[in-house]
Amino acid sequence: MKQLAVISGKGGTGKTTIVAAFAALARHAVLADCDVDAADLHLILHPTIEREEPFRGLDLASIDKDRCIQCGECLAHCRFGAVTDDFDILRFTCEGCTVCEYVCPTHAISMVERISGMAYVSMTRFGPMSHAALGIGEETSGLLTTLVRTNAREFAARSGRDLIIIDGPPGIGCPVIAAITGVDLVLIVTEPTLSGLHDLTRVLGLVRHFGIPAAVCVNKSDINPDITDSIILQCAAEDVPVVGVLHYDPAATQAMIAGMTLPEYSEAGLSAEAAQLWTELVRMLAR
Amino acid sequence: MTSHSEDGAPTMNIAIASGKGGTGKTTIAVNLALSLDDAQLVDCDVEEPNCHLFLDIDMEPVHEVSVKVPVIDEGRCTLCGACTEFCQYHALVTLPTRVLLLQHLCHSCGGCSLVCPSEAISETARVIGRVERSTNPHLSFYRGLLNVGEATATPVITALKQAAENEKAHVRIFDSPPGTACPMIETVTGSDYCVLVTEPTPFGLHDLRIAVEVVRHLGVPIGVIINRDGSGDDAVAQYCATQNIPVILGVPHDRRIAELYSAGKPFSQHLPEWRDRFRDLFDRISQEVRR
Numbered sequence: 001m002k003q004l005a006v007i008s009g010k011g012g013t014g015k016t017t018i019v020a021a022f023a024a025l026a027r028h029a030v031l032a033d034c035d036v037d038a039a040d041l042h043l044i045l046h047p048t049i050e051r052e053e054p055f056r057g058l059d060l061a062s063i064d065k066d067r068c069i070q071c072g073e074c075l076a077h078c079r080f081g082a083v084t085d086d087f088d089i090l091r092f093t094c095e096g097c098t099v100c101e102y103v104c105p106t107h108a109i110s111m112v113e114r115i116s117g118m119a120y121v122s123m124t125r126f127g128p129m130s131h132a133a134l135g136i137g138e139e140t141s142g143l144l145t146t147l148v149r150t151n152a153r154e155f156a157a158r159s160g161r162d163l164i165i166i167d168g169p170p171g172i173g174c175p176v177i178a179a180i181t182g183v184d185l186v187l188i189v190t191e192p193t194l195s196g197l198h199d200l201t202r203v204l205g206l207v208r209h210f211g212i213p214a215a216v217c218v219n220k221s222d223i224n225p226d227i228t229d230s231i232i233l234q235c236a237a238e239d240v241p242v243v244g245v246l247h248y249d250p251a252a253t254q255a256m257i258a259g260m261t262l263p264e265y266s267e268a269g270l271s272a273e274a275a276q277l278w279t280e281l282v283r284m285l286a287r
Numbered sequence: 288m289t290s291h292s293e294d295g296a297p298t299m300n301i302a303i304a305s306g307k308g309g310t311g312k313t314t315i316a317v318n319l320a321l322s323l324d325d326a327q328l329v330d331c332d333v334e335e336p337n338c339h340l341f342l343d344i345d346m347e348p349v350h351e352v353s354v355k356v357p358v359i360d361e362g363r364c365t366l367c368g369a370c371t372e373f374c375q376y377h378a379l380v381t382l383p384t385r386v387l388l389l390q391h392l393c394h395s396c397g398g399c400s401l402v403c404p405s406e407a408i409s410e411t412a413r414v415i416g417r418v419e420r421s422t423n424p425h426l427s428f429y430r431g432l433l434n435v436g437e438a439t440a441t442p443v444i445t446a447l448k449q450a451a452e453n454e455k456a457h458v459r460i461f462d463s464p465p466g467t468a469c470p471m472i473e474t475v476t477g478s479d480y481c482v483l484v485t486e487p488t489p490f491g492l493h494d495l496r497i498a499v500e501v502v503r504h505l506g507v508p509i510g511v512i513i514n515r516d517g518s519g520d521d522a523v524a525q526y527c528a529t530q531n532i533p534v535i536l537g538v539p540h541d542r543r544i545a546e547l548y549s550a551g552k553p554f555s556q557h558l559p560e561w562r563d564r565f566r567d568l569f570d571r572i573s574q575e576v577r578r
Contacts (some may be wrong), residue, residue, distance in 0.1 A: 009335050011465040012309010016490065037466045038306050038494040060374060079355075079396050092472055092504070096375055097396030134468065134502050141468050142438065170308035170465050171334040174438035194551035195313065195337040203333060205435040223542075224549035253519050256489050 001156055002285045003164045003183040005034075009203030010196050011170035013189045014219040015263065016251050019167040020044040021274040022281075023126045028161045031124065032152035033131035034179035035169040036117065036144045044261055047122030047129045055132065055147060057116025057140040058096025061089045067108035074100035074109060089205040092137040119147050121155060128155045145169075145178035162283070164174050172206045180207065185285055186214045187243070192227035200231065204238060215284060217244035217277055242282070244277035246270055295315035300459045301572060302478040304502070306494025310484045311514035311538065314548055316462035317341045318555040320426070327456035330430035331474040332464040333416060333443040340551045344421040344428060352431070352446045352555030353412035354395040354439075359386045363407035370399035370408060391438050416443040418450045427454060440470040448474075458569070467494070467501045479576050481507045487519035492526055499532065510535035510575055518538070535571050536564070 006015045006022075016035070023031050023045060033041040062081065063074070068087055075083045082094040101109040116138035122129045130152035132144050152164045168179040180186050186207050190196045200216070207214045216235050222230040228245065234244045249270035255262050262271040303316040313330075317338055320328040330338040338344065357379070358369070365425065368381040378392035379399060390413065400408040415437045421428035431447035432439045444464075451459065463474040475481050481502045485491040495511070502509050509533050511527050518540035527534050547554040555561040 008308075010309065010337075012307065037468045038308075038497060040307070040490040040493055043489045043493055077397070077401075092469075095394055095396065097398050098375060099396050099398045099401065102373075102398065102401060136467070136497065137504060139469055139473055144463070171440075171470075172434065172435060173334050173440050173470070175468075177438060191549075192338040193549035195335075195548075198337060198340055199335040202435055211437040223545055227549060250518070254487055257520050259489075267546060 001162050001164070003166065004185050004187060004281060004285060005166040005168050005180045006169035006187045007176055007180060007203060008170055008188060008189045009172060009199035009238065010190065013196060014190045014252065015189050016044070017219070017256065018189055018219070018274060019165060021177045021262040022165050022278055023124070023236070023270065024263040025275055025278045026126070026163060026165060027211050029127060029163040029165050030152050030156045030159070030161050031127070031129040032148050032164055032166045033129065034145045034148050034166050034175070036123050036132045036134045036141050036148065037169060037175065039131055039133060041167045042131060043254065045126065045129060046259065047120070047123040047124045047131065049122045050121050051121040053119050054115045055117040055119050055144050057138055059098070059111035060091060060096060060114040060284040061094050061100050061108050062112045063087050063089060064108045064110070067106045069106055071105060073103045073105060093140060111273050117144050118145065119151060121151050127161065128159055130155060139286065142178040145175050149179070172202055178208070180210065180212055183212060183241060185281070186212050187281065188214055188216045189219055190216060190231060191220050192224040192231060193216055194227065197227055197231055197234070200234070204240065215241045215243045215281070217246060218242065219246045220248040221245045222247045229260035243280045244273065246273045295451045296457065298456055298459055299480070299573065299576060300461065302461045302463055302473055302475040302507070303484060304463035304475055304481055304498060305465055305484045306487065306498035307491055308468050310486050310491060311512070312465070312484050313341070313462050314514070315482065315484050315512055316460050317449045318553050318561065319417045319565050319568060320460045321553050322555050322562045323458055325456065325568055326425040326458040326460055327429070327451060327454065328460050329447065329451045329463065330462045331444050331447060332462060333431040333433040333440045333447065333470070334464060336432060337428045337432060338428065338462055340428060341553045342421070342428060342461045344423045344426060346419045346430070349418040349420050349429070349450050350560045351414045352416045352418060352443045353414045354442055355392050355397065355410040356390055356395065356413045357388060357399050357408045359388070360407045360409070361385055363405045363467045365405050369402050369404060373398050407509060418447050420450070421444045422500045427456060440464065441473045444470055444473045447555050472501060472505065475502055475507060476505055477506050480572050481509050482512055483509055484500070484514055484573070485523055486515045487513055487521065487523045489522070492523045495523060495526070499530065508575060510572060512536045512538065515540040535575070535577065536568050
């Protein structure tokens with residue numbers, strides 16, 4: 001079984017649009033939307049949920065005001081600033097470490113189970129999809145991302161599918177790390193802007209840090225041909241294959257509004273380029 | 288978080304956020320800061336900072352950002368396992384001959400050190416990033432960088448905001464990271480106003496709804512900017528209308544703007560009518576804050 005993760009460093013380069021296209025082109029794949037914070041793939045793939053499981057994140061501290069003597073030990077020890085001057089716990093800030101519970105002299109603090117999100121295992125018109133939604137302001141997106149990937153692997157094994165395609169989040173932090181750990185290939189979708197070039201350097205550093213093979217695709221390349229060339233040169237210097245140079249196409253937005261993948265919307269333009277890109281990735285994954 | 292400007296008036300703190308990545312936060316933050324006379328710009332996207340690419344400036348280090356991690360004194364450790372039992376993040380493993388720390392799982396809560404019955408755990412600092420500022424006098428600019436491979440941006444953002452707030456300013460503009468999780472929340476918390484930048488597409492709308500819910504929970508007033516206006520449909524505009532969220536600016540889908548952006552050129556400096564429009568935007572935000 002192989003795993004392909006699509007990330008970008010910089011946001012808005014076209015990861016989800018491209019992953020949706022791959023979903024339509026792939027034969028035996030399971031989709032995994034690992035952008036649990038702002039998941040969008042379902043807007044194109046329209047999954048029918050078959051199973052949902054609450055995701056239990058870190059517990060939340062809770063102060064019993066009747067027992068609380070306002071000694072301030074919890075406030076003094078909380079490293080995250082989650083205890084207010086009125087001895088309330090800030091839900092978005094509490095990281096569930098249990099130090100306050102430990103130091104409270106009157107046992108006024110207890111830890112309460114916190115459901116941080118929901119994980120879904122679904123079917124789409126192209127096959128199985130594993131996805132999730134993180135609750136508003138909740139932490140532990142890395143753990144939920146890992147759960148999405150675990151569910152995808154189980155689904156793939158169960159249904160005899162041999163490829164998992166992962167739609168990753170932007171950035172280089174914990175959620176991205178959780179999305180790419182252990183994959184066979186990372187596709188980095190970049191754009192020919194100074195921002196894209198700068199962020200590409202950092203995300204390549206991340207992928208290198210974890211020793212994962214990478215390939216790059218330049219999206220909207222015609223916006224700035226000079227920077228497209230710079231990206232191609234930089235990748236050559238770093239021995240990273242450039243597997244696609246795609247052109248800006250309003251069909252990407254039109255397909256999204258129509259709730260379709262690019263291959264369903266048109267056969268020319270960006271859709272055709274995405275198909276070529278897919279063929280190249282399949283070849284790389286087969287090696 | 289109120290600080291003050293030189294003349295004693297309270298600083299106006301404006302966060303520029305989004306739900307979806309790539310909607311134009313940095314574009315708006317940079318152009319707004321450059322169009323005002325005395326704004327301070329703070330790049331809080333410490334995973335992938337981009338503001339500096341649009342500014343003709345040099346940077347100098349302010350300080351490194353570190354987090355505390357435990358150090359186990361093997362001479363005192365009795366392998367009782369109390370620290371391992373306590374750690375909610377599975378960052379400690381009690382092996383037969385020693386306790387192993389998995390640094391990247393540690394949340395720096397200090398709990399293990401508290402619970403150790405043998406006083407075998409102390410803490411040391413581990414560097415995860417740094418804060419920098421511009422040296423040029425004509426623009427006050429701060430940014431933070433999370434070291435590649437580190438998991439958590441939030442402590443760098445916290446340190447960055449503290450460093451920036453030490454310097455007085457009339458207006459402080461925070462360029463937020465994308466998304467709606469902890470790094471964005473840390474950036475937006477305490478602001479007087481939050482601008483949510485979106486695109487008029489289904490992805491833009493979906494992620495905007497989440498961002499609105501988060502920012503409302505933080506109690507910060509919201510205004511929306513629709514970037515690449517005209518490139519999609521009007522679902523975002525309709526949503527804002529039904530939610531009573533003002534659309535405070537529309538930036539049209541214009542290839543010139545895209546090309547200037549790609550080359551790192553702030554378009555308000557190359558398309559002159561836009562400088563006034565950003566100043567008007569600031570006046571609009573000021574009105575909304577006073578309301």
